[in-house]
Amino acid sequence: xxxxxxxxxxxxxxxxxxxxxxxxxxxxxxxxxxxxxxxxxxxxxxxxxxxxxxxxxxxxxxxxxxxxxxxxxxxxxxxxxxxxxxxxxxxxxxxxxxxxxxxxxxxxxxxxxxxxxxxxxxxxxxxxxxxxxxxxxxxxxxxxxxxx
Amino acid sequence: xxxxxxxxxxxxxxxxxxxxxxxxxxxxxxxxxxxxxxxxxxxxxxxxxxxxxxxxxxxxxxxxxxxxxxxxxxxxxxxxxxxxxxxxxxxxxxxxxxxxxxxxxxxxxxxxxxxxxxxxxxxxxxxxxxxxxxxxxxxxxxxxxxxxxxxxxxxxxxxxxxxxxxxxxxxxxxxxxxxxxxxxxxxxxxxxxxxxxxxxxxxxxxxxxxxxxxxxxxxxxxxxxxxxxxxxxxxxxxxxxxxxxxxxxxxxxxxxxxxxxxxxxxxxxxxxxxxxxxxxxxxxxxxxxxxxxxxxxxxxxxxxxxxxxxxxxxxxxxxxxxxxxxxxxxxxxxxxxxxxxxxxxxxxxxxxxxxxxxxxxxxxxxxxxxxxxxxxxxxxxxxxxxxxxxxxxxxxxxxxxx
Ligand SMILES: [Zn+2]
Numbered sequence: 429x430x431x432x433x434x435x436x437x438x439x440x441x442x443x444x445x446x447x448x449x450x451x452x453x454x455x456x457x458x459x460x461x462x463x464x465x466x467x468x469x470x471x472x473x474x475x476x477x478x479x480x481x482x483x484x485x486x487x488x489x490x491x492x493x494x495x496x497x498x499x500x501x502x503x504x505x506x507x508x509x510x511x512x513x514x515x516x517x518x519x520x521x522x523x524x525x526x527x528x529x530x531x532x533x534x535x536x537x538x539x540x541x542x543x544x545x546x547x548x549x550x551x552x553x554x555x556x557x558x559x560x561x562x563x564x565x566x567x568x569x570x571x572x573x574x575x576x
Numbered sequence: 577x578x579x580x581x582x583x584x585x586x587x588x589x590x591x592x593x594x595x596x597x598x599x600x601x602x603x604x605x606x607x608x609x610x611x612x613x614x615x616x617x618x619x620x621x622x623x624x625x626x627x628x629x630x631x632x633x634x635x636x637x638x639x640x641x642x643x644x645x646x647x648x649x650x651x652x653x654x655x656x657x658x659x660x661x662x663x664x665x666x667x668x669x670x671x672x673x674x675x676x677x678x679x680x681x682x683x684x685x686x687x688x689x690x691x692x693x694x695x696x697x698x699x700x701x702x703x704x705x706x707x708x709x710x711x712x713x714x715x716x717x718x719x720x721x722x723x724x725x726x727x728x729x730x731x732x733x734x735x736x737x738x739x740x741x742x743x744x745x746x747x748x749x750x751x752x753x754x755x756x757x758x759x760x761x762x763x764x765x766x767x768x769x770x771x772x773x774x775x776x777x778x779x780x781x782x783x784x785x786x787x788x789x790x791x792x793x794x795x796x797x798x799x800x801x802x803x804x805x806x807x808x809x810x811x812x813x814x815x816x817x818x819x820x821x822x823x824x825x826x827x828x829x830x831x832x833x834x835x836x837x838x839x840x841x842x843x844x845x846x847x848x849x850x851x852x853x854x855x856x857x858x859x860x861x862x863x864x865x866x867x868x869x870x871x872x873x874x875x876x877x878x879x880x881x882x883x884x885x886x887x888x889x890x891x892x893x894x895x896x897x898x899x900x901x902x903x904x905x906x907x908x909x910x911x912x913x914x915x916x917x918x919x920x921x922x923x924x925x926x927x928x929x930x931x932x933x934x935x936x937x938x939x940x941x942x943x944x945x946x947x948x949x950x951x952x953x954x955x956x957x958x959x960x961x962x963x964x965x966x967x968x969x970x971x972x973x974x975x976x977x978x
Pocket of ligand 1: 457458461471472477
């Protein structure tokens with residue numbers, strides 16, 4: 429058996445640091461607002477004409493703004509990671525420092541029954557799906573056990 | 577009641593409305609659009625050749641005929657040389673198409689316009705079109721998150737439970753109410769009463785939302801004939817006036833997570849606006865019409881999920897934040913109550929036919945204001961509003977008065 433090659437499921441949205449991963453956003457050098465993903469061409473603040481957007485790593489922890497789950501298998505281009513669909517939780521997480529709410533899957537094994545609005549979660553990297561010997565990696569949220 | 581023509585030059589009139597019944601018919605969307613258009617023309621008492629401007633609401637699922645819906649319907653009805661436009665604004669496409677027609681009338685460039693939207697839909701969850709498109713957020717949210725449309729409806733529902741103490745029973749009761757409202761609606765796809773227990777026994781799709789609480793996708797078509805006040809005066813005595821159309825976009829920073837986004841705007845450099853995007857949609861209509869939510873006889877709101885209807889009660893100003901459950905449970909929003917919401921049965925009874933839906937809302941309010949909503953009539957209705965929010969920042973509200 430060969431070791432899978434790990435690739436990000438999307439380029440440039442997060443660091444491939446498996447110990448301390450971070451989402452990559454943009455920060456406007458003029459007004460200080462943030463974006464995620466880092467795909468803005470100009471500052472989105474209507475009162476700012478800044479165009480110098482620095483790529484920055486966003487906070488690695490946040491609090492749950494809301495959450496749900498996917499009981500049924502989502503349609504393509506979603507790829508089922510295993511043999512058959514296992515329901516997974518999805519959370520929208522508030523990053524206080526950046527004033528952003530960012531979506532993400534919640535790590536396997538954590539169900540909606542384990543979540544509450546206000547719970548602290550941290551960013552981790554996990555398998556999205558494996559194709560041949562390539563593992564596609566994505567960010568997910570993992571509860572820290574603390575709540576705000 | 578005599579028609580008030582005092583608004584004269586600044587008003588447009590709904591001269592006729594028509595629909596093709598919603599369902600899962602599996603036929604070409606143009607057929608539904610033509611059917612609805614002919615119904616609307618018959619209702620208006622005018623002929624196709626009287627129409628000077630055709631405003632189509634696009635469907636993006638049906639190739640070029642869908643992208644150029646205005647021309648597609650004009651051709652299907654028979655080329656007459658009428659001007660055309662086609663609008664795309666996701667679920668708000670119909671309102672945007674109406675706004676194109678209204679502004680052309682108000683500019684004095686034409687007297688009669690026909691607005692048409694129709695769709696034919698695939699089975700199951702709405703999925704993105706095929707092919708790898710890693711630059712398209714709509715493709716990426718399915719790919720990276722497995723986030724379907726119900727995912728986003730459910731985030732709003734769960735948030736509502738946490739903030740306002742809404743319960744699964746409250747959500748189920750919205751469905752029960754709308755199912756009852758739609759029983760007598762000949763254009764509704766589902767005409768079947770459901771009980772609270774049946775809703776709560778239906779499978780969980782995206783916690784806390786169950787199968788019977790999430791709107792389906794449907795085939796259907798709807799059309800409206802709009803006319804100048806001058807033209808209408810010569811053709812009708814039962815005028816329903818368009819007092820406002822609001823097609824607002826959000827105000828930065830929009831801090832509510834929206835379908836199909838990965839993240840909200842940032843509030844780091846500027847505080848969130850006092851009024852949320854959803855609140856600003858009918859705010860725009862009320863301001864333009866010079867009326868307020870206290871004047872409403874009824875409202876047609878976009879109940880993509882049962883829980884979302886409760887959010888709308890607050891966003892359109894029927895009550896303060898946190899009071900929607902009380903309004904529902906007191907029967908205020910049921911036909912016979914203070915301000916019935918979704919007397920048509922709403923999306924709960926129709927399912928969504930995207931480009932037709934905002935037009936269908938206008939058809940229902942028009943029938944209500946004329947006293948023609950057999951079996952679901954809101955007695956003495958004089959003012960009605962529609963509200964919906966299209967993907968990608970498209971507000972949609974039409975305020976009608978008689
Ligand atoms: Zn800026």
